[in-house]
Amino acid sequence: MPVYNPPLRDMQFVMHEVLKVTDDFKAMPQHAEMDVDTINAVLEEAGKFATQVIFPLNISGDTEGCTLDQKTHEVKTPTGFKDAYKTYVEGGWAALSCDPAFGGQGLPLVVNQCFYEMMNSANQAWTMYPGLTHGAYAALHTYGTDEQKKTYLPKMTSGEWTGTMCLTEPHCGTDLGLMRTKAEPQADGTYKLTGNKIFISAGEHDMAENIIHLVLARLPDAPPGIKGVSLFIVPKFNVKADGSLGERNGIYCGGLEHKMGIHGNATAQIVIDGAIGTLVGQPNKGMQAMFVMMNAARLGVGNQSLGLTEVAYQNALAYAKDRIQMRSLTGPKAKDKPADPIIVHPDVRRMLLTAKAYAEGGRALAMFCSVLLEKAHNHPDEKVRKDSDEMLSLLTPITKAFLTDNGYNAATQCQQVFGGHGYIKEWGMEQLVRDARINMIYEGTNTIQSLDLLGRKVLGNNGATLKKFGKLVGALVMEEGVNEKMAEFINPLAVLGEQITKFTTEIGFKGLQNADEVGAAAVDYLRVAGHLVFGYFWARMAQVALREIAAGNTDPFYTAKLQTARFYFAKLFPETATLMRTARAGSKVLMDTDAALA
Ligand SMILES: Cc1cc2nc3c(=O)[nH]c(=O)nc-3n(C[C@H](O)[C@H](O)[C@H](O)COP(=O)(O)OP(=O)(O)OC[C@H]3O[C@@H](n4cnc5c(N)ncnc54)[C@H](O)[C@@H]3O)c2cc1C
Numbered sequence: 001m002p003v004y005n006p007p008l009r010d011m012q013f014v015m016h017e018v019l020k021v022t023d024d025f026k027a028m029p030q031h032a033e034m035d036v037d038t039i040n041a042v043l044e045e046a047g048k049f050a051t052q053v054i055f056p057l058n059i060s061g062d063t064e065g066c067t068l069d070q071k072t073h074e075v076k077t078p079t080g081f082k083d084a085y086k087t088y089v090e091g092g093w094a095a096l097s098c099d100p101a102f103g104g105q106g107l108p109l110v111v112n113q114c115f116y117e118m119m120n121s122a123n124q125a126w127t128m129y130p131g132l133t134h135g136a137y138a139a140l141h142t143y144g145t146d147e148q149k150k151t152y153l154p155k156m157t158s159g160e161w162t163g164t165m166c167l168t169e170p171h172c173g174t175d176l177g178l179m180r181t182k183a184e185p186q187a188d189g190t191y192k193l194t195g196n197k198i199f200i201s202a203g204e205h206d207m208a209e210n211i212i213h214l215v216l217a218r219l220p221d222a223p224p225g226i227k228g229v230s231l232f233i234v235p236k237f238n239v240k241a242d243g244s245l246g247e248r249n250g251i252y253c254g255g256l257e258h259k260m261g262i263h264g265n266a267t268a269q270i271v272i273d274g275a276i277g278t279l280v281g282q283p284n285k286g287m288q289a290m291f292v293m294m295n296a297a298r299l300g301v302g303n304q305s306l307g308l309t310e311v312a313y314q315n316a317l318a319y320a321k322d323r324i325q326m327r328s329l330t331g332p333k334a335k336d337k338p339a340d341p342i343i344v345h346p347d348v349r350r351m352l353l354t355a356k357a358y359a360e361g362g363r364a365l366a367m368f369c370s371v372l373l374e375k376a377h378n379h380p381d382e383k384v385r386k387d388s389d390e391m392l393s394l395l396t397p398i399t400k401a402f403l404t405d406n407g408y409n410a411a412t413q414c415q416q417v418f419g420g421h422g423y424i425k426e427w428g429m430e431q432l433v434r435d436a437r438i439n440m441i442y443e444g445t446n447t448i449q450s451l452d453l454l455g456r457k458v459l460g461n462n463g464a465t466l467k468k469f470g471k472l473v474g475a476l477v478m479e480e481g482v483n484e485k486m487a488e489f490i491n492p493l494a495v496l497g498e499q500i501t502k503f504t505t506e507i508g509f510k511g512l513q514n515a516d517e518v519g520a521a522a523v524d525y526l527r528v529a530g531h532l533v534f535g536y537f538w539a540r541m542a543q544v545a546l547r548e549i550a551a552g553n554t555d556p557f558y559t560a561k562l563q564t565a566r567f568y569f570a571k572l573f574p575e576t577a578t579l580m581r582t583a584r585a586g587s588k589v590l591m592d593t594d595a596a597l598a
Helices: 006-019 023-027 036-064 079-091 109-143 146-158 286-322 346-378 384-417 419-423 429-437 448-462 464-480 484-513 516-550 556-572 575-584
Strands: 067-069 074-076 161-166 184-187 191-201 210-217 230-235 237-239 245-248 251-256 267-280
Touching: 006 023, 006 036, 006 109, 006 384, 006 516, 006 556, 023 346, 023 516, 036 109, 036 245, 036 429, 067 251, 067 267, 067 556, 074 484, 109 146, 109 161, 109 210, 109 267, 109 346, 146 161, 146 210, 146 230, 161 191, 161 286, 184 516, 191 210, 191 230, 191 286, 210 267, 210 286, 230 237, 230 286, 230 516, 237 448, 251 429, 286 346, 286 384, 286 429, 346 384, 346 516, 384 448, 384 464, 419 429, 448 464, 448 484, 448 516, 464 484, 464 516, 464 575, 484 556, 484 575, 516 556, 516 575
Parallel strands: 161 210
Antiparallel strands: 067 074, 184 191, 191 267, 210 230, 230 267, 237 245, 251 267
């Protein structure tokens, strides 16, 4: 049976020793009193929920899946899911980082993000039910009217109602401008919606008493394309003026998708048949509000893969210590046994360390983003809010795509550690590989993330925000440039920092002549940028570890951190040289291939 131990020590390391989050919180009135002990205590309890309540349902949920009653259109989630959700709601977990004005506990977002990392490790499919609610909550919190907020946010905060995001239609995935779902204005100010959505995560289930669908649709006079899309709240059950549930709305599940992984999560085909909805934000400005949800979801998807990377690593590590096969190349290590544990083999260590380096680098980035999000919303200084928002917008596509590509890679490497047993269901590794695969696809495929990064976030503002990240790198290089012990981390980082400026300018110039040059380079570019960001955080983590060791701290945690940093810079980071080379190969080798692709 798979194992999972919440990585509390590593979370505390990043949060308190590297990022020193409570220093940032001091400037924000709502978190000024937040202290290390409180955060750690909450995370410890959160870890218990993840391991004791939802982890035991991960394999059974995958095996059983969800079932749809075609007559009632009701979906039954796997055995135990509903009870686990009840425990989650009763424990107040849904409200952890929500606004106290709507019944939330108002804890910092980074605490909630760590909770979600643990829940994703324990059971990604289950975690998507509350996870989608957070995105819908964020969109309504930002763009809802006072009336909408009063009606929906308290119930979404408590977890009594869950949320969805309904964008995709059969003919319209990446290109939301092709959307056909219609919304007709009614005399009472509401709208009547008609259309078909597919692939809607947590779109129907039996875990909560109401489901609040956020639906993109077109008004009758809407301009064509993406500029004519509006956002609507369409509840499963209409809500009466006193807040109680009214009649069933015309939005229901017409079918469940049969899919590769996350079987415990209901991916619903949603039929919208004259459902009553209310407009969120301005007409034809639906994408503005939806982007609040999508950005939250993109960070959330990166966090899903972070969770999977961690749990895959933990299981592969335990297996590699236990499984004995062959002798070490340098002579027997377990002389009392007929063979050595496979962890003696260099390549098994490479696979394990790859997953570990991706998990720990990803954790630093994910937490950094949570702090940026907090500052963007809650910092009293407007400039800090603006700078944080810009930096977050640069790092969001990197977090989504780099962490999910790495997560799938890590899951397959950890499966490989198990040899043939990794392919067999009972060990749980093949499920992790299947579950990890979707994270690269939904919430905008990773190709779309790379176009967003290079086209909009980097070239779109002449590299201004990238330069700001470069300044963080530059400051670290200045601080540690003369420290010989840091040279193995700082030197490659400094070199990449310089290279990426030239690399970006080059692609920018080529892109001015031929836009396909940007499309041809984007995926490679995102990985290079991902390594710049990971390299920065790995160098900062190594810096803390070296300081602790120099001060006489003998906690093996710091030696482990240093060894993993060395592995990362020696074996993973150098991929950037190849990526820059393949990006420079340009668009011709892709576009002048009509004969090859005939
Ligand atoms: C299990 C699951 C859960 C989902 N959950 C939800 C949900 O809750 N709500 C929701 O609304 N949707 C959801 N989706 C839909 C998901 O977000 C889409 O599948 C995804 O955005 C891609 O759209 P598509 O499948 O139509 O692919 P397409 O848009 O048809 O893309 C096909 C391929 O073409 C590439 N491509 C498209 N345009 C470009 C371009 N300009 N440049 C380069 N490459 C391009 C894509 O990257 C992709 O590789 C879910 C999907 C799945 C499978």
